[in-house]
Amino acid sequence: MQTVLLISLGAIIGANLRYFVAQYVAKLIPSSFPFGTLIINISASFILGFFLIWTSERVLADPRWRVFLAVGFCATYSTYSSYAFETFALFEKGQFSLAALNFLVTNLVCFVAVALGAALARSV
DSSP: OHHHHHHHHHHHHHHHHHHHHHHHHHHHSOOSSOHHHHHHHHHHHHHHHHHHHIIIIIOOOOHHHHIIIIIIIIHHHSOHHHHHHHHHHHHHTTOHHHHHHHHHHHHHHHHHHHHHHHHHHHHO
């Protein structure tokens, strides 16, 4: 039961932060390109890459933190389902270059973000 509560708490925080970040970015950068989703995916990838490497190679962390952050927080904060739908919507509207840009940038930059997070975790 404790595991379910930790996942739920992380999910509540992640989902709400996702909403607020997306809203803030939409106000900051008005565009038809989904910058909010992109920023959320990059930051979640970085956080997850850092956290999982740091807690498995650098520090002894209570396993409950992994459940809270990786399963609860990052799973709801990161928005790959939104990313996939937004890419599909751009494609369906005939905005093929924006759809391709979103696909390429999100996948490449999120991969790099995980690698950077892992590298940072290994360096501290």
